[in-house]
Amino acid sequence: MRPAIFLDRDGTILDELGYLTPDAELTIYPWSLDAIRLLRRGGFAIVVLTNQGGIARGLYTREFVEETHRRLDERFRAAGAIVDGWYFCPHHSEALLPEFSGPCTCRKPEPGMALEAARTFGLDLQRSWVIGDQWRDIALGHAVGSRTVLVHTGHGRSQDAHWPADVARPTMTSDTLIAAAASILG
Numbered sequence: 001m002r003p004a005i006f007l008d009r010d011g012t013i014l015d016e017l018g019y020l021t022p023d024a025e026l027t028i029y030p031w032s033l034d035a036i037r038l039l040r041r042g043g044f045a046i047v048v049l050t051n052q053g054g055i056a057r058g059l060y061t062r063e064f065v066e067e068t069h070r071r072l073d074e075r076f077r078a079a080g081a082i083v084d085g086w087y088f089c090p091h092h093s094e095a096l097l098p099e100f101s102g103p104c105t106c107r108k109p110e111p112g113m114a115l116e117a118a119r120t121f122g123l124d125l126q127r128s129w130v131i132g133d134q135w136r137d138i139a140l141g142h143a144v145g146s147r148t149v150l151v152h153t154g155h156g157r158s159q160d161a162h163w164p165a166d167v168a169r170p171t172m173t174s175d176t177l178i179a180a181a182a183s184i185l186g
Contacts, residue, residue, distance in 0.1 A: 001122050001123060002044070002045055002121075002124060002127075003043065003124050003128045004044055004045040004046070004047050004084075004117065004129075005039045005044045005046050005128065005184075006048075006049050006114055006117070006141070007036075007049070007132070007177070008048075008050060008133060009049075010050065011134070011153055011154015011156065012132050012137075012151055012153065012154060013029060014026060014027060014032075015028075016133070016154035016155060019053075019057075020060075021059055021060055022060060026068070026071075026072070028075070029153065031176050031178035032081070032177055032178075033080075034178055034181075035176075036076065037080050037081050038178075038181045038182075039185070040081070045084045046082065047083070047084055047085045047086075047087065047114075047123075048069075049087050049088075049114060049130075050086075050088045050089075051089050051092075051107055051108050052065050052088040052089060052090055053089075053091065053094075055090035055097070055100060056090055056092035056094075056096065057096050057097075058096045062090055073086065084117075084121055085117050085120065087116065088113075089104065089113060091104040091106065091107050108134075108136040108137060109135075109136040109140045110140070111144045113140075114130070115144065125144045125146050126146070128144075128146040129149060129171075130147075130148045130149070131149040131151060132148075133152075133153055133155045133156040134155050135163060137150075138168070139168075141170075142167075147171040147172075148172075149172050149180040149183075149184070150170040150172075150174075151173070151174050151175070151176060151179075151180055152174070152175045153175075153176055160173065
């Protein structure tokens with residue numbers, strides 16, 4: 001079983017836009033492709049985990065998210081930054097669409113997406129890392145027994161100042177994903 005890097009999407013590898021709607025412009029952080037290439041060379045599987053509550057709120061569809069991930073995957077692959085899997089949770093506690101309301105096991109901080117990826121790709125969660133810009137990413141990492149990095153992009157800096165008392169702090173913090181990759185790889 002190999003270790004993985006579980007990456008949050010918005011605010012970690014892409015500019016944080018709030019809800020990424022069909023008319024929004026995707027901006028990949030300039031260091032994301034290099035960081036993913038380095039982490040893959042270091043022997044890690046790369047898996048993106050993202051909450052997409054905009055589906056539940058009727059802002060966009062599952063198909064839009066799947067198409068967005070397909071386009072991103074093409075851009076990443078063209079740059080040699082291979083992502084093994086793209087996972088998203090369509091649920092939200094304030095859902096307007098009934099099929100996406102109620103509790104679920106996949107919305108971060110719940111561990112469902114990471115556990116599914118671990119089963120699919122044969123991943124060793126104890127040797128893995130979760131990297132994200134929100135406490136939810138860090139809580140997910142702790143829930144599955146992985147080490148964690150809070151990046152100070154996206155919501156990261158404000159999260160540091162308003163950390164929930166019942167959530168363990170991250171294993172480490174880094175300014176950006178490339179800085180996190182350098183620390184993880186030593």
